[in-house]
Amino acid sequence: MDLHLQVFVTVVEKQNFTRAAEELHMTQPAVSQYVRTFEANIGTRLLERSNKYVRLNKVGEIVYHHAKEILGIYTKMQTLVDDVTNVASGPISIGASYTYGEYVLPHIIANLQKTYPYIQPTVTIDNTTEIASLVDSYQLDVGIVEGHFKDQQLTVEEFAEDQMVVVAASKHILGSKKGSVDSSDLNKETWIVREKGSGTREATEKMFDQLGISPTKLMSFGSTQPIKESVEAGLGISLLSKWVVQKELKNGELKILDSKGLPFFRQFSIVTKSSFQTKALEVFIDLLRENKLLTKLKA
Incomplete structure (x- = not known):
């Protein structure tokens, strides 16, 4: 070097x-x-x-x-050379969008470290657009992003489905309503959404189109936690991955709203740039493909 x-x-x-x-x-x-x-x-x-x-x-x-x-x-070249020993070891730089990075990836990393202790992962969490950009400029070895992502410069592989639900505070007027809610009710509400460029914002806008609604009241946040806090406080409703709200649903703080066309589904995708992959990176991507956590959640 x-x-x-x-x-x-x-x-x-x-x-x-x-x-x-x-x-x-x-x-x-x-x-x-x-x-x-x-x-x-x-x-x-x-x-x-x-x-x-x-x-x-x-x-x-x-x-x-x-x-x-x-x-x-x-760094990638040096690690590939080291792989002649056929031992999965060395650094891998992983990027993930917020939902996967904060709620699923830690479990994958823990499993990776148990089985392959000589692999040294570093993790960057950001929105889908930024993670893809970092992979494209070789600053990340692999990215996990949300939504239907296409880029001619990147290799994109859809590998898992994410179930997304509309949630409200249990004390919210829609949260306390029995049965399903109409799309007109959803259209009148304040929606707490992610920033432009995030996979969750893309999914929210696609859901609006699917349900035929166009809410005029939007509040935007740059991460998931303040969205959950805002919904719990009764400021509005939001579309979030079911992964994100597991604890709040279990504790009764949030409630899933039932409406025609819901829940909404999107894809998680693996994005890479180089056609040459280190042994460590191959092992990590295989773990992503084999991951059963998302299946367990839907069950």
Whole structure:
């Protein structure tokens, strides 16, 4: 690996030469020299420096973006070479959208570590769009995303179905209603939704089309937990994965609303970029395919 590249990326991410030196187990002057040499090789300054900060300039942003891709490809190459021992080991970088990443993936990782203790997973959780982008730029080895995802640059494999339900607080007027609710009732309500770019927001909009409703009152949040809290507080209703609301349903805090066309189903997909997969990554993807947790939930 080009150490100049690694030093430059570390300085950018730590935003400080001293912290970068600590991370790299180098002296601060050595880090500074590596960066100066790297800039000289590129032919221009890449960083704006002051006593308080280190920031990328416009050229630096371009170099940093591609440096991350290069380092990601190098790591993958090295791990593939190591796999000649046929032992599932080494790092894998996993990305997941919020629903799968927060409620299903921890169980998969625990199972992975029991069976393959030499695999070293790191996990990034974000919305579907961001996870796909990180896989596309080789910053993640694999992503698990929600919805019907298509990208010509990525390999996409649907591998599991997710049951989504409309929930309200038990004390909400619709939550306390016996029997099913009409689509007109759903249309009048305030909907607590995820941000644009998330798989759950995509599913919600598809459900609106399926039910023929177009609510005018929407409240948007960037993660699932505040949505659940808002629904429990009676601020509105929401479409969420059944995985997300298991505890709240069991404790009687939330209630599933029954209506024609519900529940709503979507797909979880595995997205990858490289056609070459390490042994560790192959093992992890096999575990995803074999996972029975989603089947148990629907039962």
